Amino acid sequence: MMFLEHNYTIDELVKRCKAGERKSQELLYKQFASKMMGVCLRYATDRMEAEDMLQNGFIRVFQKMGDFRGEGSFEGWVRRIMVHSSIEYYRKHHKMMQVVEESEMDEQGVNPVAVANLGAKELMVLIQKLSPGYRMVFNLYAIEGYSHKEIAAIVGITEGASKSQLSRARTILKEQIGKTEGKKYGYAG
Amino acid sequence: MDMQDREFDDVFRNKLDGFEAEPSAKVWMGIDATLDEKSRKKAIMPWLSIAASIIVLLSAGILFIPKKTSTQHHGEGIVKTPPVHAIAQPKQETPIKEPALQTQIAVVPATAKPVIRHTKKIEKTVAPAEKPTEQIAKTEIAKPVEQPILAAVSQKQQQVTQPVVPDSGTPLTVKETANYNMPDLQTKPALIARQQTPVTKPTATASPKKRGIHNFGDLVNLVVAKVDKRKDKALQFTDDDEDESTLTAVNIGPVKIKREEKVER
Numbered sequence: 004m005m006f007l008e009h010n011y012t013i014d015e016l017v018k019r020c021k022a023g024e025r026k027s028q029e030l031l032y033k034q035f036a037s038k039m040m041g042v043c044l045r046y047a048t049d050r051m052e053a054e055d056m057l058q059n060g061f062i063r064v065f066q067k068m069g070d071f072r073g074e075g076s077f078e079g080w081v082r083r084i085m086v087h088s089s090i091e092y093y094r095k096h097h098k099m100m101q102v103v104e105e106s107e108m109d110e111q112g113v114n115p116v117a118v119a120n121l122g123a124k125e126l127m128v129l130i131q132k133l134s135p136g137y138r139m140v141f142n143l144y145a146i147e148g149y150s151h152k153e154i155a156a157i158v159g160i161t162e163g164a165s166k167s168q169l170s171r172a173r174t175i176l177k178e179q180i181g182k183t184e185g186k187k188y189g190y191a192g
Numbered sequence: 193m194d195m196q197d198r199e200f201d202d203v204f205r206n207k208l209d210g211f212e213a214e215p216s217a218k219v220w221m222g223i224d225a226t227l228d229e230k231s232r233k234k235a236i237m238p239w240l241s242i243a244a245s246i247i248v249l250l251s252a253g254i255l256f257i258p259k260k261t262s263t264q265h266h267g268e269g270i271v272k273t274p275p276v277h278a279i280a281q282p283k284q285e286t287p288i289k290e291p292a293l294q295t296q297i298a299v300v301p302a303t304a305k306p307v308i309r310h311t312k313k314i315e316k317t318v319a320p321a322e323k324p325t326e327q328i329a330k331t332e333i334a335k336p337v338e339q340p341i342l343a344a345v346s347q348k349q350q351q352v353t354q355p356v357v358p359d360s361g362t363p364l365t366v367k368e369t370a371n372y373n374m375p376d377l378q379t380k381p382a383l384i385a386r387q388q389t390p391v392t393k394p395t396a397t398a399s400p401k402k403r404g405i406h407n408f409g410d411l412v413n414l415v416v417a418k419v420d421k422r423k424d425k426a427l428q429f430t431d432d433d434e435d436e437s438t439l440t441a442v443n444i445g446p447v448k449i450k451r452e453e454k455v456e457r
Contacts, residue, residue, distance in 0.1 A: 028227070032220055041211035054215050058222045065227060115195045115203075123207040130204070145201035146208055173197060 013077050021068045028065055035078065036061075039085045045142050046089035048131055060088035086147060090158060093135050113177040117184040129179050137172035144169050252419045256427070 011030060019027035040057055047053035064084050071080055121129075130138055139158060143149045144165070149157070151165040158165070409429025416427050 023231070025224070025227070029220065029224075032223065036219070037212040037214050038210075040213045040215040041208070044211070044213055045208060050213075050216075053213075054219050057215055058219045058226075061219075061223050062226050065223070066230075113195050113200070115199065118195065118200065118203045121203075121207075123211050126204055126207050127211065130208070141204075146205045148205075170197075173200060177200070 014073075017068065017071065017077060020065060032061055035081055038078070039081060042082055042085045043089055044127060045130055045146065046086070046092075046139060048135075052092070056085070056089040056092045059092065060085040063088055086143070087157070090139060093139065094159075113180050114184060118180055121180065121183070125183070129176055132179065133172055133175060137168050137175065140165055140168040141172035141176070252415060255415065256419055 011027075013031075013034070016027050016031045016034070020031050036057070039060065040053060043053040043056040043060065044050070047056060060081075064081055067084070071077065130141065133141065140154055143154045143157065144151070151162045151169075154160075154165040155162045160168075412427060413429050
């Protein structure tokens, strides 16, 4: 196994993976697994779901490897596949579009310092608590940087729905952050 | 101290964009297994077609390569049954390197009307098939071989049999009587007796005339055409006026016989 593992460039690995070399596929997987797990976790409710998405995503990566023409970064390409795989997962497993119309929530002011103080893990937990539809739109817009038009196409909703779900998602997140903040500083003192 | 949406989003992006977490080992195992499964499915297809080709070739071989054993058995068959077309029923096991091996094909005229009925039966089952493939040919042709009416006689050169004309009243002709000795087992009538040596390689190629398949003879022609690319096929059937197939040409190695006209029956 002292097989020059660390000397493989991504390009070489990609070439070998295209040829269907299983060992190279494994190396490529190991190269990106943790990063892509981070992506999938944002779209999932828990680790189990995230791992399902990751698995499906990588299978698709290897099957579509031939389509990668080297335009743009390979990692970006893999990441897009992960995002699509995650959305696909909800298409299959959930009726994600059933947006529960909650009673009007007040726009809540959030202390920027409080948000900045939250660690990545805490933010992740907050996102995972969102309902799938909100979570998806928030992820696509705020983190992946897609436009509402693109989101509408990817998820299969209208642009208007994308906008309203985004603002709902933000409101819920702020509300949750407010609660944590309250616990941390308000009561525990 | 409110926060703009953009700033809010940025906090999430900055903290979560590079978020990493080690997935459990079963994820790779699942990927590995799925890729295996898909590649296995892909790999099976070519093997299936290879297997199909082998079956087709084998069945063709069974039909057209002379058989060296079972001489006695089939000889008796001829004695007992009403005379009919007898087709050599060769087996694959026949070693090609043994050129001494010879097969006799005897076409024996029927006193009543035996073959005809038999072939018609086959006709009916075969004809409806829209695309008669070699596989069909294999199964359909196999049937008559099992019947006692069809007899095959294969022998070593030394014990070559002679067609005799014992039946009274039946007009018989022996068309070809190359080098044979007096037989010790065959005693019943034979119209045509042929001595053949096993075919090894086709020499010339000629595309056969394309036509539909209407009867057993056509079916045999089809299969022969697939296997034997020579101008003169190992076996050739022609339709006669009664729309029955007759064996009109035999070409196995050095022995070539062609019946130009419809002669005696």
